[in-house]
Amino acid sequence: MSFSKRMSRIKPSGIRAVQKRIAGKSDMISFAAGLPDPALYPLEDLRKAADTMLEKEGATAFAYGLTKGYGPLLDYLTDRMNNREHVECTKENICILSGSQQGLGLAAMTFLDEGDVVITENPSYLGAINAFRPYGAEFVGVDTDDDGIVIEDLERALEENPKTKMIYVIPNFQNPTGKAWTLERRERFMEVVAKYDVAVVEDNPYGDLRFKGEPLPHLRALDKKGQVIYLGSFSKILSPGMRVAWTCASKEVATAFESLKETNDLQSPELTQMLTYYYLKMFDLEKHIEEIQVVYKERCELMVEMIQKYFPAEIKYTDPEGGMFLWLELPEGLDSDAILDDALAAGIAYIPGESFFSFDGVKNTIRMNFTMVKDDQIRDGIRILGDVFRKHIG
Numbered sequence: 585m586s587f588s589k590r591m592s593r594i595k596p597s598g599i600r601a602v603q604k605r606i607a608g609k610s611d612m613i614s615f616a617a618g619l620p621d622p623a624l625y626p627l628e629d630l631r632k633a634a635d636t637m638l639e640k641e642g643a644t645a646f647a648y649g650l651t652k653g654y655g656p657l658l659d660y661l662t663d664r665m666n667n668r669e670h671v672e673c674t675k676e677n678i679c680i681l682s683g684s685q686q687g688l689g690l691a692a693m694t695f696l697d698e699g700d701v702v703i704t705e706n707p708s709y710l711g712a713i714n715a716f717r718p719y720g721a722e723f724v725g726v727d728t729d730d731d732g733i734v735i736e737d738l739e740r741a742l743e744e745n746p747k748t749k750m751i752y753v754i755p756n757f758q759n760p761t762g763k764a765w766t767l768e769r770r771e772r773f774m775e776v777v778a779k780y781d782v783a784v785v786e787d788n789p790y791g792d793l794r795f796k797g798e799p800l801p802h803l804r805a806l807d808k809k810g811q812v813i814y815l816g817s818f819s820k821i822l823s824p825g826m827r828v829a830w831t832c833a834s835k836e837v838a839t840a841f842e843s844l845k846e847t848n849d850l851q852s853p854e855l856t857q858m859l860t861y862y863y864l865k866m867f868d869l870e871k872h873i874e875e876i877q878v879v880y881k882e883r884c885e886l887m888v889e890m891i892q893k894y895f896p897a898e899i900k901y902t903d904p905e906g907g908m909f910l911w912l913e914l915p916e917g918l919d920s921d922a923i924l925d926d927a928l929a930a931g932i933a934y935i936p937g938e939s940f941f942s943f944d945g946v947k948n949t950i951r952m953n954f955t956m957v958k959d960d961q962i963r964d965g966i967r968i969l970g971d972v973f974r975k976h977i978g
């Protein structure tokens with residue numbers, strides 16, 4: 585049996601490698617997670633929503649539905665995009681997805697041929713890089729600074745790479761860095777990309793997890809040419825296991841996604857789409873999001889405070905206004921993958937940053953998660969990690 589060429593391009597995930605090493609070690613303090621805290625799922629409300637749904641819908645909750653998605657949820661999302669996210673759209677622009685991860689795969693299938701170029705932020709979400717890689721695309725990374733993607737570098741990348749088909753970005757609390765783009769960067773980004781025939785994938789699973797500052801317009805809201813494919817998700821604000829997400833894109837792209845999705849999984853599960861809808865109808869999602877924001881804000885602020893207290897001053901860190909991660913930069917020459925052995929021996933796990941780069945990774949970087957750790961774990965874990973780093977910095 586010979587596998588396709590695509591399979592040879594799939595790389596093992598650096599995140600899974602760390603998670604394998606810490607599996608079953610319950611006393612490990614792990615900053616390696618990439619998950620929302622399950623203690624914050626609204627379990628009781630979901631149970632009530634499920635009871636009502638089953639009573640009212642009966643067998644239809646278990647039946648096939650339309651590829652595009654469950655009608656009432658499509659209506660809810662159209663309304664949410666217009667009135668809460670300030671993105672003008674109709675139902676024709678929306679397609680429900682099995683997680684925004686599916687949207688990344690569908691975007692790759694829709695746009696990428698062998699040898700095409702994808703521009704990403706440098707570093708970027710590993711799951712997106714891995715979703716695009718099998719299609720034989722080449723990657724070009726563009727650096728970000730504290731304000732977001734560096735526009736001059738983006739312009740250069742677009743000029744130097746005429747085969748650019750797609751740009752993939754996470755303007756809100758990026759995975760892995762936690763950075764958010766300023767309004768000015770968003771506007772300038774849209775001015776630049778409007779000059780090119782490229783698709784822009786705006787991945788926004790963390791936008792609602794803003795715990796400081798004011799929400800800023802989505803790229804899709806600033807998009808005059810219909811270039812932006814917005815991906816939204818309930819994974820980080822309701823439940824990741826329900827696998828309910830959506831795209832809001834031009835009608836052509838939404839229709840292309842629907843056709844491809846039909847061959848991919850026929851539809852997202854009717855049961856979880858319906859349950860999401862019943863939850864939204866019966867309960868106050870915004871209030872629930874506020875509860876999550878309060879907890880994550882406290883954990884993030886505590887982590888930053890402990891970093892300031894215990895880490896050697898040479899270590900740079902981001903101070904996110906939302907999301908689930910912050911990003912460390914160790915002094916040049918240090919290899920966070922090699923240091924991980926010592927950290928694990930001291931009972932602390934993190935994800936070395938190298939695998940978030942689409943090409944030769946930067947070895948002195950680390951992704952730290954703050955949503956899955958309790959206060960005492962943050963205090964102890966950062967103190968111990970500070971000692972490990974100090975030993976290597978010398």
Ligand SMILES: Cc1ncc(COP(=O)(O)O)c(C=O)c1O
Nearest residue numbers: 683684685709759787817819829
């Ligand atoms: C940037 C980014 N995009 C997409 C996803 C996938 O999310 P979903 O659960 O909606 O598929 C993740 C998951 O962590 C992510 O960090």
